[in-house]
Amino acid sequence: NAGVMQNPRHLVRRRGQEARLRCSPMKGHSHVYWYRQLPEEGLKFMVYLQKENIIDESGMPKERFSAEFPKEGPSILRIQQVVRGDSAAYFCASSPGGGRLPNEQFFGPGTRLTVL
Amino acid sequence: QQQVKQSPQSLIVQKGGISIINCAYENTAFDYFPWYQQFPGKGPALLIAIRPDVSEKKEGRFTISFNKSAKQFSLHIMDSQPGDSATYFCAATTQGGSEKLVFGKGTKLTVNP
Numbered sequence: 215n216a217g218v219m220q221n222p223r224h225l226v227r228r229r230g231q232e233a234r235l236r237c238s239p240m241k242g243h244s245h246v247y248w249y250r251q252l253p254e255e256g257l258k259f260m261v262y263l264q265k266e267n268i269i270d271e272s273g274m275p276k277e278r279f280s281a282e283f284p285k286e287g288p289s290i291l292r293i294q295q296v297v298r299g300d301s302a303a304y305f306c307a308s309s310p311g312g313g314r315l316p317n318e319q320f321f322g323p324g325t326r327l328t329v330l
Numbered sequence: 331q332q333q334v335k336q337s338p339q340s341l342i343v344q345k346g347g348i349s350i351i352n353c354a355y356e357n358t359a360f361d362y363f364p365w366y367q368q369f370p371g372k373g374p375a376l377l378i379a380i381r382p383d384v385s386e387k388k389e390g391r392f393t394i395s396f397n398k399s400a401k402q403f404s405l406h407i408m409d410s411q412p413g414d415s416a417t418y419f420c421a422a423t424t425q426g427g428s429e430k431l432v433f434g435k436g437t438k439l440t441v442n443p
Contacts, residue, residue, distance in 0.1 A: 218373075220373075247430065247431075249431075249433075254435075255435060255436075256336075256419055256433035256434055256435040256436050257374065257419065257431070257433045258433070259430040259431060259432070262428045262429075262430055269428055270428035270430060272430075273430070305373050305374070307431075309429070316362050316364075316379060316381070316425060317425065317429050318364070318376060318379070319376070319429075319431060320376065321366075321373035321374045321375065322373050323371075323372055323373045324372075324373050
């Protein structure tokens with residue numbers, strides 16, 4: 215029973231390039247969350263998606279960041295024209311949804327993005 | 331605006347001792363309070379969680395104490411072991427909405443042998 219999978223685990227980009235981070239939720243989970251963790255900081259919510267829908271993007275920067283969770287395939291967090299301040303660990307979490315409470319979130323191992 | 335405040339930032343405990351981490355929240359709409367454990371280079375793992383209709387929840391050596399009127403909750407690790415050395419995050423959310431987690435800044439626990 216595989217957990218939440220994220221790839222790549224480490225990603226190095228130069229300023230101005232694009233970064234694509236992928237997340238495959240746990241089997242049977244239909245809800246995906248993305249969080250960002252800066253060094254020595256807690257995790258900050260970015261976006262919450264269900265299949266083909268963005269439910270809450272209140273934590274997403276207004277520019278350069280986008281997320282999707284297509285009907286088939288993993289969820290993708292996309293960062294265009296990366297800057298050094300985007301260097302962080304990006305974590306994906308999934309939950310089963312379906313109205314069950316508590317709707318526990320299970321985290322993946324993260325993608326560590328370094329912008330040179 | 332930090333909605334969940336966590337202290338201390340770091341904690342050193344001797345093996346066999348009790349580790350105590352405290353969190354305070356502001357938003358009275360929060361109704362679910364999980365604690366996560368994170369080892370270096372890994373993702374956070376759910377440790378234990380509580381809802382405000384109970385004042386305490388215990389799972390093995392881990393206990394959450396919850397004070398609704400003070401809007402505070404704490405994690406107690408009894409008989410702390412070197413393997414417990416990790417960063418611990420408290421979090422809070424409102425069930426039934428987007429259920430996004432609001433995290434504290436974390437406590438780095440070191441348990442000396």
